[in-house]
Amino acid sequence: MTERARWTGLVVFIVVCLGAGGLGAIATTPEIEGWYKTIEKPMWNPPDSVFGPVWTTLFLMMAIAAWMVWKPEGVKAARMPLTLFAGQLSLNVAWSWIFFGMHEPGWAFAEIVILWLAVTATTVTFFRYSSVAGWLMVPYLAWVSFASVLNFTIWRLNAG
Template identity: 40%
Template sequence: MGTPSVDAPVGDDLDRGDVPGLLAAIVATNLAGGLPAAFTAGDVASWYPTLAAPPLTPPSWVFGPVWTALFAAIGAAAYLVYRRRDHPMRTRALAAFGVQLALNVSWSFAFFGAQSPAAGLAVILALDVAILATMALFDRVDRRATALMLPYLAWVLFATYLTVGFWTLN
């Protein structure tokens, strides 16, 4: 096993003193991610079931637990980057994280709120790029943060497939 390069440090270990900050990052990310549900719940309940769904569309109950776990993971990733106050890429990496989180939130408003699979597709394609950019920057600050983003990337790519399917079928 080799040592990490200077450009992509692993970071230092977490300790008990990190627990409040880590929990705050996880809760804040989940709150941001869950915010659209308060505004789009009616559209999810009334409009979404009327759509023709692409193959592999999970049942609606799957999305809440999956997103909660994913937002916890990316919140933890952001915390790992945040705590590296001395790293020159920290601010840029956290800004990229904020952009991708804003795009994530925007998808629900575009797809459900505007009842527009086309708008949802435009947003999620930008989100895919923003997640990859965030991961590239996170990797330079703390590789563990990048690893925590991998399941999120995989799920959003699956959501991209679903969005393309909804756009095509409806």
């Protein structure tokens, strides 16, 4: 693989990850001032202004991690970890549509548990390919862990 192809790969991973974030934002953004503002949230819920920068940073870190797994050998050699990566990225987008788009915190919690498992599997697998790639996924896993607790709490506060 040429040096140019490697760097082009990084750009592709960044575009894909930020694109996934954008797809989730289509469901999320209008509801921040709408439905989300009207529901009960715990006092430890972060300010709305925190989520955008955190997610942008995490999507960039995920892109770099996936690129680091891909770049030594390409897609064929990294098929399994990149398939896991694509799966968790799809689940990430789906969560936004279930929670914000459909206003279903209970179903979103069920989905985020699956997302957490997928992120964990991806992180563990990335460590096998590159310790740096694995560590780049750890903040995302931590954030999804926090988001899971927040999602559960919002669901319970607004049940029935």
